Amino acid sequence: MPHPPIPASRVATSQPSAPRALVLVAEDEPEIAEILSAYLDRNGLRSIRAADGRQALDLHLSLKPDLVLLDVGMPRLDGWQVLSEIRHRGETPVIMLTAMDQDMDKLTGLRIGADDYIVKPFNPAEVVARVNAVLRRSRPAGRDHGREVIRVGRLHADMESHEIRLCSPDGDQPLTLTLTEFRLLTHLMYAPRRVFSRGELLVACLPEGETLERTVDSHVSKLRKKLEAAGLEAVPASVRGVGYRLGDPS
Structure with a gap:
């Protein structure tokens, strides 16, 4: 289903x-x-x-x-x-x-x-x-913008402090991610149902010196292992022949 x-x-x-x-x-x-x-x-x-x-x-x-x-x-x-x-x-x-x-x-x-x-x-x-x-x-002059937090399922990302937490009834668990892993995960969180190609993620999330699409696979693999260790399986999800989408962080 x-x-x-x-x-x-x-x-x-x-x-x-x-x-x-x-x-x-x-x-x-x-x-x-x-x-x-x-x-x-x-x-x-x-x-x-x-x-x-x-x-x-x-x-x-x-x-x-x-x-x-x-x-x-x-x-x-x-x-x-x-x-x-x-x-x-x-x-x-x-x-x-x-x-x-x-x-x-x-x-x-x-x-x-x-x-x-x-x-x-x-x-x-x-x-x-x-x-x-x-x-x-x-934007009106002098306007204050509140701290932005993205919430998708159990994942909560604070864009100001660069902190991501995995939330549950037993308490929130902070995740220790590299800057590239943080960028990849939050980029997927902004459109959780969309499938992003490796080329898109390479341009949007990786440092300028990294130019190979297979580098995206390496970073996503490391990110997925950290999420699995925290109790979140199959996130991000692979879409064969296309790229990645967020998956189900519930």
Whole structure:
């Protein structure tokens, strides 16, 4: 019998801090999405990726990203439809990405509620600069951000203190993880049902000097052994021929 969907929740405690902003990259071209995610991560931002418009809306609803980088030419639902629904839901900043350099397209995006508009081909460093500029505009000056805690099943991750605990009725058990293991586990926790390829995890979670996808397998194996020793089996879960997903941390 299949496991029910694993909810991921992000809660704020009373201790003030400034967690890294989460950017949803809605782009159906894997190479472009991977490059953008890498640049965002190296500039102190977190990212999650959607390959079509429907997935973008699902992730927007479940993860509540701080900003959306939205490609116009998306499958299932195009960028205009996604933007319209995001605006119906609230005021999440949205930067449109498109290969169409037409004034009418820019006007359409701005009319629906886009915060900025970037034409392909673009310099990824410029995209990151525009993202930071929009984030600064969207956050009131002097605003305090609560400490961010991700909760998925028995796993609780404190993003400020870089602490992960395995919770049970008998008490909480802290886990001793390396920085790379922490990044891998929390990256999977942000979208617990999604399968991430080794290439995605390599770019998002591993140091710049590590370039081989099989290195991801080594880090995941060590992470899994630590979780098994703490009483959590088969996490992260392997998806043959694809990569990894969180699994069931209940």
